[in-house]
Amino acid sequence: MIIQLIIGALMIGSVYGLVGLGYGMIYKASGLMSLAQGDMLMIGAFLGMTFYKYLKFPFMISLVLTMAIMFLLGMFIERVLVTALLKKGAQTVYVILCTISISMILQNVAMFSWGSNMMQFPSLFKRDTVLIFGHKIIPENLLALGVGMFCMVAMHFFMTKSKFGTSMRAAAQDEMAASAMGINVSATKGAAWGIASMLAGGIGVVVGPIFGVYMAMGAMIGQKGFAGAVVGGYGNMYGAIVGGIFFGFVETFISAYLTSSYKDFISFAVLILVMIVMPTGLFKEQVME
Amino acid sequence: MLETIKAKRWTFLFAILTLAVIAFMLRERYLSLILCFIAINSIAVTGLDVLFGYTGQVSFGHAAFYALGAYGSTLLSIRLGLPPLLTIVLGSLIATFFGIIIAFPASKLVKHFLSLLTIAFGQMVYMFVSVTDKLTNGFSGIIGIPRISMFGYTFKSTQSNFYLLLAVTILVLVVKQRIIHSRIGRAFIAIRENPHAASGMGINVRYYKIMAFAISAFLTGMAGAFYAHLVTFISPDSFMNTQSNLFMTMLLFGGIGTVTGPVIGSIILVVATELMQSFISYQMLIYAFFILAILFYFPNGIIGIYDHLKNLAISRKNRSKLTPANRSLSNQTSKEAD
Numbered sequence: 072m073i074i075q076l077i078i079g080a081l082m083i084g085s086v087y088g089l090v091g092l093g094y095g096m097i098y099k100a101s102g103l104m105s106l107a108q109g110d111m112l113m114i115g116a117f118l119g120m121t122f123y124k125y126l127k128f129p130f131m132i133s134l135v136l137t138m139a140i141m142f143l144l145g146m147f148i149e150r151v152l153v154t155a156l157l158k159k160g161a162q163t164v165y166v167i168l169c170t171i172s173i174s175m176i177l178q179n180v181a182m183f184s185w186g187s188n189m190m191q192f193p194s195l196f197k198r199d200t201v202l203i204f205g206h207k208i209i210p211e212n213l214l215a216l217g218v219g220m221f222c223m224v225a226m227h228f229f230m231t232k233s234k235f236g237t238s239m240r241a242a243a244q245d246e247m248a249a250s251a252m253g254i255n256v257s258a259t260k261g262a263a264w265g266i267a268s269m270l271a272g273g274i275g276v277v278v279g280p281i282f283g284v285y286m287a288m289g290a291m292i293g294q295k296g297f298a299g300a301v302v303g304g305y306g307n308m309y310g311a312i313v314g315g316i317f318f319g320f321v322e323t324f325i326s327a328y329l330t331s332s333y334k335d336f337i338s339f340a341v342l343i344l345v346m347i348v349m350p351t352g353l354f355k356e357q358v359m360e
Numbered sequence: 361m362l363e364t365i366k367a368k369r370w371t372f373l374f375a376i377l378t379l380a381v382i383a384f385m386l387r388e389r390y391l392s393l394i395l396c397f398i399a400i401n402s403i404a405v406t407g408l409d410v411l412f413g414y415t416g417q418v419s420f421g422h423a424a425f426y427a428l429g430a431y432g433s434t435l436l437s438i439r440l441g442l443p444p445l446l447t448i449v450l451g452s453l454i455a456t457f458f459g460i461i462i463a464f465p466a467s468k469l470v471k472h473f474l475s476l477l478t479i480a481f482g483q484m485v486y487m488f489v490s491v492t493d494k495l496t497n498g499f500s501g502i503i504g505i506p507r508i509s510m511f512g513y514t515f516k517s518t519q520s521n522f523y524l525l526l527a528v529t530i531l532v533l534v535v536k537q538r539i540i541h542s543r544i545g546r547a548f549i550a551i552r553e554n555p556h557a558a559s560g561m562g563i564n565v566r567y568y569k570i571m572a573f574a575i576s577a578f579l580t581g582m583a584g585a586f587y588a589h590l591v592t593f594i595s596p597d598s599f600m601n602t603q604s605n606l607f608m609t610m611l612l613f614g615g616i617g618t619v620t621g622p623v624i625g626s627i628i629l630v631v632a633t634e635l636m637q638s639f640i641s642y643q644m645l646i647y648a649f650f651i652l653a654i655l656f657y658f659p660n661g662i663i664g665i666y667d668h669l670k671n672l673a674i675s676r677k678n679r680s681k682l683t684p685a686n687r688s689l690s691n692q693t694s695k696e697a698d
Contacts, residue, residue: 104472106479156655164418165655167475168612171420171605172655175648182641294483297476305473336487339480346477347465 074206076327082212082281084319085219086112089274090296091303091311092226093267099243099306100263103153103163105170108271109293110177115141115272116279116288117185124193134218138273145268146261148173153264154257174289181286192280215277222270223312230308239263291335295322298342304352313353392518396590398623398630399525400583403532405610405622407579410536412608413616414545415572416552417466418475421482422580422607427599428455429581430588431489431496434505437589444508448585455581456574458485463573467566482604490596501595508589521590528586529623532579537619539575548572549617580607602644609647612654615663624662 090108097105115137122133156169195214200207230236242249242259250256275289282288296311299318303310318338326334345352385391404426411417433451437444462481466474489496496502508515508524515521539545547568550558559565588594606629614625629650636643658665 098472104475106475152652159656159659161655161659163471164475165659167418167420167472168608168651169655172648172651175605175644179642179645179648187641294479298480301473301476332491333487336484336491339484339487342480343465343477343484346469346473350465350469350473 074204075208076323078208078212078216080320080323081316082216082219082319083323084299084316085216085223085312086274086278086292086315087296087299087318088312088315089219089222089270090293091298091300091315092223092308093270094297094300095306095308095311096263096267100239101149101153101260103166105264105267106167106293106297107148107170107174107177108267108296109289109291110174110181111141111145111268111271111289112275112278112292113181113284113286113289114144114177115268115275116284117181117190118272119276120190120192120279120284121185130195134273134276137276138269141272142265142269144265144272146265148268149261149264150257174293178286178289185284185286187286189283189285191283195280209281211277211280215274215281218277219274222273226266226270226308235259235262295338298338301342301350302345302352304354307352307354310352310354386519386522389518392522394630394634396518396522396525398626399522399529400587400590401607401610401626401630402529402623403586404580404583405607405614405626406532406536407576407581407583408607408611409616409618409622410539410548410579411572411576413611413618413621414540414548414552415569417569417572418471419478419576419604420475420608421478421480421485421601421604422576423599423601423603424478424482424485425455425459425577425580426584426587426603426607427485427489427596428458428577429584430594430599431502431584432581433585434502434588434594435495437506438502438504444506444589445510448508448582448589451585451588452578452582455584456578459573459577459581460570463570466573467569479601479604482601486596486599486601489599496596499596501593501597503593505588505592505594507592508586518590525586525590528582533619533623540619544568544571605647605651609651609654611661612659613650613661615661618661618663621661621663628662 090112093108093111094105097103118137118140119133122128122136123130126133128136152169152173153166156166196210198210201210201213202208230240238249238254239259239262241252242254242256243263246256249259278288278292295318296315299314299316300306300311301314302317303312303314318341321341322334322338325337382395385395404422407425408419408422411419411422429448429451431451432454433444433447436442436447436450442450462477466477469477490499492498508521510524515524540548547558547563550561550563551565551568551572555565587598610625610629611622612625613628614623615621629647632646633643636646639646654661660667
């Protein structure tokens, strides 16, 4: 039983981690907060389901295609809406409000395109459970965990080893110095938003088979991902992952051993506690004025 | 007196027109209910304005205070049998208490994290009232909330409730006006503009932030309590984050940092909601576009547009009186007329 719990916790933890990673990346790159990541996950899940169920593409193709579309969507939002708003001299609060409206629009678009009922993925695997070391484990959980881990590792290598990733980190650290070095800062900002949406959408596609696909699935996950990012140190990529996994464990084990109806309440209470006691998070990022 | 009427003739005309519309609406129960909702939302959004418009503290979870006031007053009047007038005050105080608690961490955080904190708080209150069945009946909600009674007279009809709410709303607006034009209000504005400079001027930023949260929570909580006793039925659905977003939209639409802004915002959005009853599924989408329109085109809300037009009119009037000697003076005059 405990093995299933651990796998479940790791799985949902890596979902929160990837969503939080996206939030942190947006913050590091443009100094802004986007509250729409959860809905990116939702749109990704719907898109993936459409490709797999209705257009009968193979699963991996659906996944990659969804991620590509989500990347473009994220970039579009940044280039068109956020930059225009900033040009008018809007404060950060108004940009946050803008992302809230984007979140509402995405939810409504999903509702009009796919209806407000929960939709199911057709099963991905031929067996319901697989036997690993004598324990029954749902393969979709393993797939989600695997995709999540793969994305995190890929992000690590992209940001540290590749040229564009390094230039993104440089632009995040100091815009002016980076552009003086010839780095296209607006491209890195757009890419940051794009990557954040891409990761959220991608993990949405693998989470869809587990939870079902419905309009409101993104909201809670988005907020928990945000919470994970804060606990780990907002803006710090590794912190977001650690924080996400932390909340995954908190939630899963509280659900299993204590109470399942208050699990969200407790998660938020933990978040508020962390914000009071240790707002800089585990990896010590700057949050106060 | 006749001179004042002649000078402000447009304001008087507008006031008489408004009274005529209200009197017309009061003949019917449904329209009176709309007027009541406008009044309640005005009070709630005024609360948000004190916090966000004047002190610059973001709150995306204000429905939490609305819920605390509503549930607080309801439970006290139903479980303990206390008179509604008393429970409304007590409910507002419960909301104020939580406002002060949340103000402590909130006063330390930067705007981004403040948004998250307030969202989390809003979610927590919503989850608590929906999950704690024994206390709040969960999603089934609470029915049979008593109407307000005062000195033996019970406000049974919607119309009589409106008169009560109108009186309370006017009182709230007057109090807000007095607070704004006092030391406290100036401290709030200073904190909004530049907290460090304010602190350098000797303003105790922490203290005033907590006060802003307290006042804001009290007003919105009171609005929630009045809402509960008006519609006699509450359920967690009315207190989700959509309600918080609605308050924010009303505030931004009307114009932040003004006395009439929240009222105008409430009027427009309550009327819009009623008109949209047939396309209720589009509601969120339309609100989202409202917000985007405000953000991109009129960040100061309707009041901002009105001020802008007024300034244009004044500068145009002054331009005809320009001579080289007083050309620079006319710029100053139109600024001071704000």
